[in-house]
Amino acid sequence: MVSLPIDLRSDTVTRPTDAMRAVMAAAEVGDDQYGEDPSIIRVQERTAELLGKEAALWFPTGTMTNQAALRLLTRPGDDVVVSREAHAVWHEAGASGRNAGVQFTEIGERGAFTAGEFRTACKPQGHFMYPGTTLVEIENTHNRAGGIVFPVGELERICSAARELNVSSYLDGARLWNAAVATGLPPATIAGPFDLVSVCLSKGLGAPGGSLLSGSRELIARVVRERRMLGGAMRQSGVFGAAGLHALEHHYERLAEDHANAALIGETLSACPGILLDPSTVQTNILVFDLAPGAPDAATLVAQARGHGVLLNAFGPRRVRAVTHLDVTTAQCEHAAGVIASLAEGRTL
Numbered sequence: 470m471v472s473l474p475i476d477l478r479s480d481t482v483t484r485p486t487d488a489m490r491a492v493m494a495a496a497e498v499g500d501d502q503y504g505e506d507p508s509i510i511r512v513q514e515r516t517a518e519l520l521g522k523e524a525a526l527w528f529p530t531g532t533m534t535n536q537a538a539l540r541l542l543t544r545p546g547d548d549v550v551v552s553r554e555a556h557a558v559w560h561e562a563g564a565s566g567r568n569a570g571v572q573f574t575e576i577g578e579r580g581a582f583t584a585g586e587f588r589t590a591c592k593p594q595g596h597f598m599y600p601g602t603t604l605v606e607i608e609n610t611h612n613r614a615g616g617i618v619f620p621v622g623e624l625e626r627i628c629s630a631a632r633e634l635n636v637s638s639y640l641d642g643a644r645l646w647n648a649a650v651a652t653g654l655p656p657a658t659i660a661g662p663f664d665l666v667s668v669c670l671s672k673g674l675g676a677p678g679g680s681l682l683s684g685s686r687e688l689i690a691r692v693v694r695e696r697r698m699l700g701g702a703m704r705q706s707g708v709f710g711a712a713g714l715h716a717l718e719h720h721y722e723r724l725a726e727d728h729a730n731a732a733l734i735g736e737t738l739s740a741c742p743g744i745l746l747d748p749s750t751v752q753t754n755i756l757v758f759d760l761a762p763g764a765p766d767a768a769t770l771v772a773q774a775r776g777h778g779v780l781l782n783a784f785g786p787r788r789v790r791a792v793t794h795l796d797v798t799t800a801q802c803e804h805a806a807g808v809i810a811s812l813a814e815g816r817t818l
């Protein structure tokens with residue numbers, strides 16, 4: 470028997486491993502607001518190096534990196550072009566309206582859009598009537614679209630269109646590592662076209678917290694003040710920094726296992742008549758699927774699955790999300806897939 474519960478609600482539910490706790494306990498620390506935390510300095514340098522940027526700055530969360538980036542790259546009243554159902558639109562409690570005072574224009578389909586769609590959605594700057602578009606934000610991988618990888622060639626085309634139109638570019642790369650592992654490309658290739666890039670250490674990499682913003686030395690120097698304004702400047706945060714460094718070194722390559730486990734679940738679910746899942750959307754560690762007419766609704770299925778030790782998230786009235794990560798084994802994923810398929814078909818377990 471596999472051990473229960475099997476928590477597929479998110480890749481944020483992982484707990485630090487014993488090895489990670491050991492490096493956290495031993496971490497060299499200092500006051501990061503004086504720039505004196507060696508572990509934070511190291512994780513910032515390592516992240517900038519991996520992303521091919523000049524500098525990086527540590528933040529407590531990815532919501533805060535997103536908010537700081539918006540505040541840095543826009544003015545209140547500006548328009549920001551994003552993919553449909555972006556994290557900034559759905560999962561940040563309306564923070565962008567409050568903190569940056571921007572409006573969003575959601576475009577494209579299934580988490581992606583083309584340079585042509587971007588150009589069409591772009592509103593001219595300096596016009597008396599239009600809210601000028603000053604930022605394009607891309608989410609890669611895209612959470613609500615099922616962890617899809619944004620087509621790499623299109624990233625280049627969109628960012629060069631943005632430069633031409635005097636629009637800044639920002640990558641919400643909370644799961645950029647997954648996109649890199651899935652495509653086999655270095656993270657720097659995916660981050661390359663963007664002015665600013667955010668990454669999370671607390672998702673698939675399994676650190677207990679921490680996100681970084683990365684870009685030119687000039688932009689990162691300016692974003693320090695935004696972090697302070699948002700209340701995110703910390704002190705001996707090297708305890709987290711050390712966990713992040715450990716995660717980058719030891720948990721990066723293994724993201725491929727999470728992708729393989731998600732693919733395994735995807736095979737079972739796409740063969741189930743009660744479930745509507747396009748297998749081509751299962752590209753990384755996230756599965757977003759719909760319940761077919763006749764199957765239970767999402768809230769019912771999630772509650773029933775919990776009763777059988779499988780934890781999922783309802784993402785809509787008939788939409789469910791499952792996420793694989795380093796705290797679930799292949800056997801657990803196979804078991805969970807069987808439970809979900811049975812419940813969707815109304816079979817008793």
Ligand SMILES: *Cc1c(COP(=O)(O)O)cnc(C)c1O
Pocket residue numbers: 529530531532533535556608610612641643644669671672680
């Ligand atoms: C998780 C996530 C974030 C950041 O979330 P926090 O919980 O604030 O760390 C940002 N963008 C995307 C796409 C995410 O999935």
